Amino acid sequence: MLRLFLTRIAAAIPTLFAVVTLAFFVMRLAPGGPFDSERGLDPEILKNVQHAYGLDLPLYKQYGLYLWSLLHGDLGPSLHWRDFSVNDIFSVALPISMQIGAEALVFALLCGVPLGMAAAIRPYSWTLWLARIVTLCGIAVPAFVVAPLLQVAFGLDLHWLPVAGWEDGDWRHQILPVFTLALPQIAVILRLTQAAMRDVLSAPFIRTLRAFGLPASHIYVHAFRAACLPVLSYLGPAAAGLLTGTVVVETIFAIPSLGRYFVDGALGRDYTIVMGTVVVVALFIIVFNLFVDLAYGLVDPRVRHD
Amino acid sequence: MIEAAINETAARKGRLSITVSLAILILVGLACLLGPWLTPHSYDRVYRDYVLVGPSLVAHPSAEELDTSLAVLTRRIHADTSSYERHGGSLHLTLTSAKPIDPRVLRFFDHSDLFGPAQIIPGETNESTLAFDLPIRQTYFFFGTDANGRDLLTRTLIAGRISLAVGLLASLVALLIGVAWGATAGYLGGRIDTLMMRIVEVVYALPFIFLVILLVVIFGRNFILIFVAIGAVEWLDMARIVRGQTLSIKRRDYVAAAEALGATSSAILWRHIIPNAAGPITAYLTVLVPRVILLESFVSFLGLGVQEPLTSWGILIADGARNIQAPIHLLIFPALFLGLTLAALNQLGENWRDRTGAGGA
Numbered sequence A: 001m002l003r004l005f006l007t008r009i010a011a012a013i014p015t016l017f018a019v020v021t022l023a024f025f026v027m028r029l030a031p032g033g034p035f036d037s038e039r040g041l042d043p044e045i046l047k048n049v050q051h052a053y054g055l056d057l058p059l060y061k062q063y064g065l066y067l068w069s070l071l072h073g074d075l076g077p078s079l080h081w082r083d084f085s086v087n088d089i090f091s092v093a094l095p096i097s098m099q100i101g102a103e104a105l106v107f108a109l110l111c112g113v114p115l116g117m118a119a120a121i122r123p124y125s126w127t128l129w130l131a132r133i134v135t136l137c138g139i140a141v142p143a144f145v146v147a148p149l150l151q152v153a154f155g156l157d158l159h160w161l162p163v164a165g166w167e168d169g170d171w172r173h174q175i176l177p178v179f180t181l182a183l184p185q186i187a188v189i190l191r192l193t194q195a196a197m198r199d200v201l202s203a204p205f206i207r208t209l210r211a212f213g214l215p216a217s218h219i220y221v222h223a224f225r226a227a228c229l230p231v232l233s234y235l236g237p238a239a240a241g242l243l244t245g246t247v248v249v250e251t252i253f254a255i256p257s258l259g260r261y262f263v264d265g266a267l268g269r270d271y272t273i274v275m276g277t278v279v280v281v282a283l284f285i286i287v288f289n290l291f292v293d294l295a296y297g298l299v300d301p302r303v304r305h306d
Numbered sequence B: 001m002i003e004a005a006i007n008e009t010a011a012r013k014g015r016l017s018i019t020v021s022l023a024i025l026i027l028v029g030l031a032c033l034l035g036p037w038l039t040p041h042s043y044d045r046v047y048r049d050y051v052l053v054g055p056s057l058v059a060h061p062s063a064e065e066l067d068t069s070l071a072v073l074t075r076r077i078h079a080d081t082s083s084y085e086r087h088g089g090s091l092h093l094t095l096t097s098a099k100p101i102d103p104r105v106l107r108f109f110d111h112s113d114l115f116g117p118a119q120i121i122p123g124e125t126n127e128s129t130l131a132f133d134l135p136i137r138q139t140y141f142f143f144g145t146d147a148n149g150r151d152l153l154t155r156t157l158i159a160g161r162i163s164l165a166v167g168l169l170a171s172l173v174a175l176l177i178g179v180a181w182g183a184t185a186g187y188l189g190g191r192i193d194t195l196m197m198r199i200v201e202v203v204y205a206l207p208f209i210f211l212v213i214l215l216v217v218i219f220g221r222n223f224i225l226i227f228v229a230i231g232a233v234e235w236l237d238m239a240r241i242v243r244g245q246t247l248s249i250k251r252r253d254y255v256a257a258a259e260a261l262g263a264t265s266s267a268i269l270w271r272h273i274i275p276n277a278a279g280p281i282t283a284y285l286t287v288l289v290p291r292v293i294l295l296e297s298f299v300s301f302l303g304l305g306v307q308e309p310l311t312s313w314g315i316l317i318a319d320g321a322r323n324i325q326a327p328i329h330l331l332i333f334p335a336l337f338l339g340l341t342l343a344a345l346n347q348l349g350e351n352w353r354d355r356t357g358a359g360g361a
Helices: A002-029 A043-052 A059-071 A086-121 A126-140 A143-157 A171-201 A204-211 A216-252 A258-267 A271-299 B002-038 B063-076 B103-111 B152-188 B190-204 B208-218 B223-233 B236-249 B253-260 B265-276 B278-301 B313-322 B329-356
Strands: B080-087 B090-096 B129-135
Touching: A002 A059, A002 A271, A002 B190, A002 B208, A086 A126, A086 A171, A086 A216, A086 A258, A086 A271, A126 A171, A126 B329, A143 A171, A143 A216, A143 B278, A143 B313, A143 B329, A171 A216, A204 A216, A216 A258, A216 A271, A216 B208, A258 A271, A258 B208, A271 B208, B002 B152, B002 B329, B063 B080, B063 B090, B063 B103, B103 B129, B152 B190, B152 B223, B152 B236, B152 B265, B152 B278, B152 B313, B152 B329, B190 B236, B208 B223, B208 B278, B223 B278, B236 B265, B236 B278, B253 B265, B265 B278, B278 B313, B278 B329, B313 B329
Parallel strands: none
Antiparallel strands: B080 B090, B090 B129
């Protein structure tokens, strides 16, 4: 276990380094700068501002300085949100993103796994049709279609839920974003569970258990354990998908969170915010994948790594 | 017996769903390819008098639209309508005013989207009355119009062209990079293989969407760039699949025979390995194309796609979503097209994979 942990961390370092380097140079190669405005700054003032942020140094020096401060956990000052450092902004925005993402993941698992199992256990009943409809919706109706439809239905017509906004995480403001974010993941998880469960139920060890006369509930517990492996290994990509989804969901529901800052930052050439987001997201995906691998070893003894 | 029967039904169901999805795809594809030429509107033509008209099969203008438009126009030229009769496709209109009427005010009618060029009737016209025939221009907006008064049907079809083109071209880019990379790594093996797959692993952990957004934001909303950027991040799975295939194919006897006959590496790759890996490659393509289309509309939705007046499904959906107070047809029609395409492609891919038994996520 420890060895896996260490090798994965060792492998993560070049990845992170590549991410930082790529994002840094792509961002700097872009035409335009963070202080462009319609009227344009006075050249003298522009020089001073750039000097203050160290943007007048040669590129390799800026890169070195950025890496150095990154090693100290400092993401630098935001170029657009004056008087805020990227760390300040993220300390507010990141928990919101993570909260929505975690809730959506849990919701997707709670819906997808039981539905998938039900559809596999009783393949010729209404559950199969329900599963089919959910899968099709998840595939064919992207989040940016679902979200406005939900807003119209529950926000404008029925007045049950607020249309948008966050209000410090009031639960009513969380329902629609979390549901929107979870829907595509429900579809995938459902399909994975269904397929895995179907395979497992026809496996020899289940037949043996049946032959022993075990009650159905016991058999399903055994089958479940084997069937949740593909779901578990999908959690890594799922987390990445949720992070992507948040960009759209946060835009539509006007949630002051990571994705929104990223898009605005990229449009406004806010170098440090963009770099910060990319680094944080990459780090998050790496860590999450590591956890998934560790959990995999716990559930499936065949792939235990020690 | 029973199993054979079940297999038979399953196969029939599979064939049915393949036929249906293929039909949908062909219909959508043909509509997007040819449709914009067949519709009576251009995708960037603005009808100022028909802003946010709802979808209908009946020709515009309706009676109310005619009345309001006439009221507005006569008020604008400071005259009163003393009489107006409708004869089939044209109006017979008489305007009166206290002051003399300049016949040039008829320009107002010409500029309207509702009417054709006006014809003055000399006999009934004098200083303060103006009589003329006004042909009504019949227009159809089957899908309604958008907030700028552009025909949504034409725009949806044009958008489909862009979305499908990006989907196919980006998949092609991914295909080329992925196959070349995977086949080379798998065939050469050894250190080069390790190194190349290591690079794939590193790139795999990059936050893709963020990179695509970054690329598109930074290098402008260029049509070519969008699909190159998307293709450049979607080749990794393809490379892995092709490498796996190559590893198994290169141990076959016919490859050994080709080697013994002195065929060069590139000849073996092109002649033997890539054609034999075609099955799984196609299977994965059916997954890739919808994914790319979705990614493109996602990027477009954020306002980073192709530029107005060109459009794509993502942009149209974003328009519909942005003013949710506006009529819902702005959102429904593009979403319907996108949804149908995605569903059909997915169904097709699934069936293909079932039939060929090829894996692929």
